[in-house]
Amino acid sequence: MPKVSERYIEKKKEEIRDAAFRVFQRKPLYEMTMLDVITEAGLSRGGIYKYYDNVDQVIVAMVNQVTTQNELVQKIDQILAKTRCSKNAIEELLVFLGKYIQAHVNTVGKIQFELTVMVANHPEKSASIVENLTEQVAGQYLLQCLFQQILQGIETGEFEPIVPLEEIVAYVGTYIDGLLHKVVLIRCYQAGTGEVDEEKSMKLLGRTVLYMLGVEEKKAK
């Protein structure tokens, strides 16, 4: 048989990724087997090895597919373009993230949730997996922008922080992490207790952030 086009191979790999994603939706990442993917993709048993050497590579591919679909960076930039003051920007960014989390728990969220454990337990996989996690970067991009806005707000005299900057950023990162965790448990697994309102939750985060930035609330709610 003749050399097959690059495009063909790419297409095949995509098919496998999609199959892997379907498998992922019904079983945990750490239980996903080559056989699951093979069956779901309708491949022959040996066939998959032409495209991926093992199940980890399939997982990495799937994770990347899922996480790069959403052009988070662009959207963040759009938001920033529209806002006038830093206070407003921060509020908008956080609310946006709340909505984003709500919209993508079942894909990005669930993956990140389970991936963390896998990667943590198999550092040797970290290299090949983490280096491709655009989404991870995206989350960090949002934090970066937040940091920028804060700096800017300080420069313009809009903010007079009562807490060191790094602590505020770490604080926000921690809170977002916790929210993501909670949302995934409730929405993806029907586990966890109580309910969660992502938007309200992020708005409240915004208020505490602004408080740490020394911004007085106009009116007590």
Next chain:
Amino acid sequence: MPKVSERYIEKKKEEIRDAAFRVFQRKPLYEMTMLDVITEAGLSRGGIYKYYDNVDQVIVAMVNQVTTQNELVQKIDQILAKTRCSKNAIEELLVFLGKYIQAHVNTVGKIQFELTVMVANHPEKSASIVENLTEQVAGQYLLQCLFQQILQGIETGEFEPIVPLEEIVAYVGTYIDGLLHKVVLIRCYQAGTGEVDEEKSMKLLGRTVLYMLGVEEKKAK
């Protein structure tokens, strides 16, 4: 061997739990097999079934051993006994939790971290596993106490919350969850980015909580 004392059996089960814990320290919970435990404990293949029916029971036992070692509830009560005002109590509670997390990431933290994923993915196991998690309850106990203190503070006029109570409590839970997550990743797996200072982090949480409770800070830092 003849009839053996209760103590002997208990001891044996402890040995197995310890072996399981050692296994847990080098591989994820979801990869732990009966055989791992058997080998680590130096048992014969069939031997373990006298003490535990399956790997889940071993895990539950191990988790309980780890989590019940620290008498969290008592310590929390001690703290509350010593504090005078609710503001002080809340600050103390949060700082205590920060120290507690710091001290037990490698045991309690890691377990809770991985357990969450397992239970989330296998709700059918939840019943048999979760029902024994004293620590889970303990975490909630702290939140309960916090809630009590807030209520009390409101009654005594100490607090005038600018945010609904439930939102504050959810906020605290979310933040703590995020912190735990971060700490585990950094301390247990050397994954995650940056550093983390549990105590400082919880102190900051305390400040934002008090802010939400309408307490003025004496002096801006």
Next chain:
Amino acid sequence: MPKVSERYIEKKKEEIRDAAFRVFQRKPLYEMTMLDVITEAGLSRGGIYKYYDNVDQVIVAMVNQVTTQNELVQKIDQILAKTRCSKNAIEELLVFLGKYIQAHVNTVGKIQFELTVMVANHPEKSASIVENLTEQVAGQYLLQCLFQQILQGIETGEFEPIVPLEEIVAYVGTYIDGLLHKVVLIRCYQAGTGEVDEEKSMKLLGRTVLYMLGVEEKKAK
């Protein structure tokens, strides 16, 4: 501990036999394990070996207990004592066997049914098992009596067989075997097709036997 009385040991063995019988009532002979018996008898795991070396010995003991309970020989003799002519004796004997089968399918019948297969497949066990099967002998005793009655009937001129004697006896044995088989399947296992009326069936056998013995029927039924 002092020497224990013979009686004690005997009692213990009986207990074990009874337990084995209870096990037998819920699972096939070939699946009965030492553990089943131990559990049912409430013994310690090692304890049973004091009384029986292996499960086969337990089975043999149980079979013997079950089969010797019914004093078939005496009953047959009683019947013969009451009858006047050989024709009558033969009819009575067969009807009696029909009732007997009906009454004891669940014990003797089921055992014989399953035992046959076991013994057939493990001839080495035959020796120890078969040699004790009093019931087997009893079935043969009935056939013997039948044979006697036929001979007697011939001598007295009551019968003028149109078939060689041995064939008649073999015929009867075969039919009885088939009936037992059928009855066990239907009554013990709810398997097999249709219904069965042991008494009617044996009466019909009686008629064909008498036919073979040259006895005219008075009136067509």
Next chain:
Amino acid sequence: MPKVSERYIEKKKEEIRDAAFRVFQRKPLYEMTMLDVITEAGLSRGGIYKYYDNVDQVIVAMVNQVTTQNELVQKIDQILAKTRCSKNAIEELLVFLGKYIQAHVNTVGKIQFELTVMVANHPEKSASIVENLTEQVAGQYLLQCLFQQILQGIETGEFEPIVPLEEIVAYVGTYIDGLLHKVVLIRCYQAGTGEVDEEKSMKLLGRTVLYMLGVEEKKAK
């Protein structure tokens, strides 16, 4: 190995069936394990699962192979085609069955013998096993034909039964069952007592049947 022809797979399954049959010849059906078959067939441990899911499926396949080899139905039809009167047909049918039993005890007979016990003890397996037993049907087919011939004989006035039809049919079924049992024990296991002559035995059955149908014997033997 690449895609292989249907024939190859069929051949492989046949090989496994043959191996199973060889195993069956030296141990009871209920002791046959996957491992036995694997070893006998020279397969690798996991290899057999491509062809059969469990030992029951292997057994079913083996039973079917053995039982469908002999085209019983056709042979019965041939016999019926050649006979003129019902009396003759009945005699021929029974003699044929006698010969058939004699010829196939070691295969069909032994299987049916042991299968009965297995199925009886595990009704849940009945469904998957029994539904494929063509031979079982064949035995019933012979009885059906017999019934037809009797009905026909009555219509033509050839028979004037002195016993209800159903009883006669049940009688024949019972006798045949008993004969099969006896033959298997003697020929397959060298167990059981005495000898057996299948043909003679079935001829005698024929005579008693005709007697029940009201047919006079020409001459006393």
Next chain:
DNA sequence: TATGAATGAGGATTCATTCAT
């Protein structure tokens, strides 16, 4: 390239049986 048969390691579990106490 694709196929899928074959291999064999890995893991769960059950029991008969031994033997120290």
Next chain:
DNA sequence: AATGAATGAATCCTCATTCAT
């Protein structure tokens, strides 16, 4: 005598992976 803990053989089954065609 009795106990029951311990052992290890035996079995079932699932998968990742190789490789001949």
